[in-house]
Ligand code: HEM
């Protein structure tokens with residue numbers, strides 16, 4: 046039978062061997078990480094963004110590279126998923142974007158701080174994380190299993206106008222067009238039948254002024270972007286003649 | 288109790304249970320927030336509640352370990368503690384640092400580094416405090432009459448836990464390095480040196496409670512902690528899959544972390560076998576039950592549920608979801624909370640001279656807390672698996688998924704009520720024991736002098 050002294054030898058020998066192996070692998074990892082994480086792209090803005098991330102314990106609700114808490118979305122690829130303009134608007138007033146839903150702290154970040162955070166996220170998303178976060182592999186199967194509705198499919202492709210950038214990145218997160226998009230606000234396919242050009246324009250310029258207490262945030266759109274959006278909306282579904 | 292100075296353990300145990308109760312309050316805040324009732328958002332946002340919940344956990348467990356060490360080390364080295372006064376000072380300063388850290392979390396004073404949220408300036412105080420603790424324990428052992436494997440394993444565990452705290456204090460701008468070295472603390476604690484502490488306390492309790500020969504028990508202790516390090520050190524790799532570390536960690540982390548459950552299986556078999564083998568029937572059955580419960584549930588929570596998501600193919604999907612929280616709860620409860628409870632239950636009758644281990648209260652405390660925790664694990668599991676499929680596999684929006692799993696958090700909170708009822712009974716039992724008495728010097732030692740008391 047195993048004696049106590051050989052059991053002790055097993056403990057000491059094994060521990061020493063595996064500790065040394067671990068240190069050697071750490072050495073190698075430390076030499077590879079700068080390249081895998083594009084450390085040369087970590088400018089001051091990225092570092093400041095990282096500090097903001099740390100100082101406010103954002104990881105206490107979110108995950109990044111899969112580490113953190115499970116109360117708020119995974120943010121490794123957030124720039125890719127939402128786009129910069131969306132993040133900008135969202136961070137200025139997080140609760141306005143998702144009224145009545147799970148709340149994020151209102152940090153009152155300055156423009157510069159938001160820029161730093163976005164720079165940090167852009168750096169994070171290019172880290173070689175061995176394929177994390179993965180693409181949803183069941184998504185195509187789920188879509189194939191659903192009977193496609195030609196009237197819905199036609200709605201967007203039939204539209205003469207291309208979707209403006211603002212629409213793609215911001216509005217869509219709350220409103221649906223052609224069956225795609227958020228459910229916070231109403232679908233926008235038939236707004237042209239319900240509102241005139243002036244009404245739409247006024248609404249986008251000042252939602253609270255038109256309907257006090259509405260969940261729709263004031264997106265502070267420039268005149269040009271607003272015109273573009275109104276034009277697009279009026280032409281959805283062939284305009285008011287469906 | 289053989290030595291008067293062992294009584295200082297009481298302060299640590301009482302503090303430990305108090306902090307546990309506070310941890311549960313914050314657990315409910317988290318559970319309700321997940322259910323959609325984040326009513327405290329303006330005062331205690333989720334990240335504050337969460338940092339408080341997990342740090343209270345770590346602090347009360349460490350407090351329990353320290354109390355256990357102040358009890359076990361005099362016993363094992365057969366002499367009084369070198370200084371009770373300094374032990375009390377160490378206790379008081381530990382509490383002060385802990386309270387400052389927790390208050391800081393409520394004022395946005397922290398670092399966003401999961402489990403290591405305590406800001407660096409306070410880390411230095413933690414270090415001083417722990418050095419004082421190790422000094423007291425070390426000097427007692429050094430001057431003691433005998434060196435036992437159990438005592439030495441406990442000390443090695445405590446010293447290495449202190450050393451491994453240091454890499455967590457280094458500042459890195461690069462998130463990948465920050466994360467890489469954060470795991471030296473978090474992983475190498477719970478899947479490394481804390482297992483040494485657990486193993487040592489387990490053997491101490493088994494020696495006392497079963498009467499099996501010390502040589503036999505300590506031999507197996509070496510084997511088990513040997514397996515712990517054999518698998519656990521390179522097993523750190525299971526946290527390096529997807530954080531930007533090289534790809535070889537998928538292979539190394541996968542293989543070695545898959546061996547980690549063996550150490551926990553070893554502890555379970557070891558504890559069961561020894562309790563069966565032991566001819567002696569110690570009257571404190573409930574302490575034995577916590578001891579065996581610890582060995583078994585640590586295997587289920589850490590070993591089995593850890594294994595469930597440790598392979599890289601699985602972890603790719605479950606990484607950073609509620610599946611992790613499922614495992615975290617049962618692992619911490621089974622391995623570390625239960626060993627502290629076992630120690631408390633073993634120590635209190637001796638310290639106070641009251642044999643309050645019979646009757647319905649300790650029984651129900653054991654049953655309700657364990658049933659409650661297993662049910663909580665089930666609730667997290669259902670929520671976590673649903674999240675993995677809907678969000679990660681199908682690609683549904685995060686908040687939509689969270690809304691659809693809110694109902695499982697109702698389940699979680701109901702289970703947590705059961706669990707909390709069990710904990711409150713345990714605490715009430717503890718209170719009934721009263722404070723340590725001066726005159727109770729019994730010798731509940733290996734020579735089996737104690738009467739076959741059936742109180
Ligand atoms: C008593 C021992 C253990 C405790 C207390 C424990 C606790 C935890 C905790 C709290 C986490 C979350 C960490 C974080 O995300 O920051 C975690 C993660 C993890 N644990 Fe354990 N654990 C234990 C043992 C094990 C074992 C033995 C295995 C493997 C067989 C394991 C596998 C994992 C894996 C794979 C993760 C990462 C999950 C993810 O990617 O999100 N654990 N553990």
Ligand code: HEM
Nearest residue numbers: 114115116311314315317318611612615616619620624703
């Ligand atoms: C009243 C009972 C409890 C409730 C309702 C509860 C609930 C929760 C919730 C909702 C989370 C946050 C998950 C997230 O980030 O979204 C959490 C985290 C955590 N809790 Fe508890 N908890 C309770 C008791 C405990 C106990 C007794 C322990 C330890 C034995 C514990 C250990 C942990 C750990 C380690 C984490 C971090 C998990 C991770 O990051 O993966 N909790 N708890």
Ligand SMILES: [Fe+2]
Nearest residue numbers: 474478525526
């Ligand atoms: Fe681990």
